[in-house]
Amino acid sequence: MIFPDTLPLLLAALIIEAGLGYPGRLYAWIGHPVTWIGALIAGLDHGLNRENASFAVRRLAGIATLAILLAVTLAAALALLWLCRLAGAWALLPLALFASTLLAQRSLHEHVARVAEGLERDGLTGGRKAVSMIVGRDPESLDKAGVARAAIESLAENFSDGIVAPAFWLGLGGLPGAALYKAINTADSMIGHKSPRHLAFGWAAARLDDLVNLPASRLTALLLVAAAALTRDADAFAAWSAVRRDAGRHRSPNAGWPEAAMAGALDLRLAGPRVYGAVRVEDGWMGDGRAEANAADIRRALLLYRRACLLLWGLAGLGAAACLTITV
Known part of the structure; x- marks a missing residue:
């Protein structure tokens, strides 16, 4: 399965x-691909991240870890692809x-709601308890506005990371492409941070994650700008202006x-200085609106998110229709 057959x-x-x-029952029974x-x-x-090893050795061990992870993930995805193809016309x-x-x-919407x-x-x-499930800070x-x-x-x-990026790589490379992206992104979340244990070991995972998320982060911004144009209580022009002015100020090359x-x-200010554990992280502000966000703003953001998801569906649908036209 290669592009453009991947778009349907x-x-x-x-x-x-x-x-x-x-399904929660399925998760309880067998877990989830991300947990595997x-x-x-x-x-x-x-097994490979030895604390008594030198910085260079630990970096090489991290590269080896990433290579093993990607090889195993690719093999599993190709095996699933082969099994599904046995279904013939029903393989989709x-x-x-x-x-x-x-x-x-779905899960992102539920957690944020x-x-x-x-x-x-x-x-x-209640806000602190709920937000602790989705952020690391x-x-x-x-305070309430910070939550x-x-x-x-x-x-x-x-x-971007959980929907647009895997969708981008799924559309480009089918099931193997999406599975490889998910492996890289999971590695970054687990070992790609700058703690003493993972500064060297997680270097390769963090750098590769930055690279594979680059196209999706830009596409996500465009989807949100377009969704704002379709939403009465949102400003597409301000969204585009904020992207052009502020995106490069973030400490992450993609976020x-x-x-x-x-x-x-949404006429808000996001990002800025934050506390992770006991460490204060300085970051640039995104947007020049209100910093005093509230629950109503979360619901406005969710509405924008739903419309951006529908736009993503629309792009996939146009691509799938084009594939069918070419095939016929």
């Missing part, structure tokens, strides 16, 4: 995942079911694009 698969996977998500990938990364980290359905597990439209619900129902305590350092901003920032960044677009569209 992408559309089917997006629709299935939005409608069904990943995470278990392999954790095992390699334990099992392939789309497998591919849908690599997307997160819980933050708004927590703030509305239980105030700051210290929730006790956040709301953290939820909106997570929505914007994870729209600033969707965060700036979201901030501009």
Whole structure:
């Protein structure tokens, strides 16, 4: 399966995942592809990341870990692809079911909506508890506005990392492409940070994740700008202006694009200085609007997100229709 045959698969996977998500009972029974990938990364980290080794040796061990991870992931994806093709004309359905597990439209919406619900129902305590499930920063350092901003920032960044990026690589490289992206992104989240243990070992994972997320982060910003143009309580011009002005100020080469677009569209200020654990991280502000975000702003962001997802579906649908036309 190669481009453009992957575009009908992408559309089917997006629709299935939005409608069904990943059943909780199935997760309890067999886990999830991300948990399987995470278990392999954790095992390699334990076995190859020796604390008494030199910086250079640990960096090489991290490169080897990434190579092993990608080789195993590719082999598994190709095996699934071969098994699905045994279904002949019906191969698209099992392939789309497998591919849908690599997307997160539904779960992202649910997790972010819980933050708004927590703030509305239980105030700051409820908001902190809900936001702690989706961000790495210290929730006790956040006031109500900080909780709301953290939820909106997570929505914007994870729209790129958890949906648009795997969709991009699924559309470009089929199930193997999306699976490889998910392995890289999971490795970055687990070992790609600058802690003493992973500064050298996670270097390769972090750099490769930056690279593979580059096209999707830009596409995500464009989707959010377009969604703002279709939303009465949003400003597409301000979203585009914020992207052009602020995206490059973010400490991440990719996260600033969707965060700036979201901030501009909703007349908010996002990112800025934050606390992770006991460490204060200085970062540029995205947008020049209000910093005092609230639960209503989270719901506005979710509306924008839903419309951006529909636009992504539309792009996939246009591509799938073009493929069918070419085939016929």
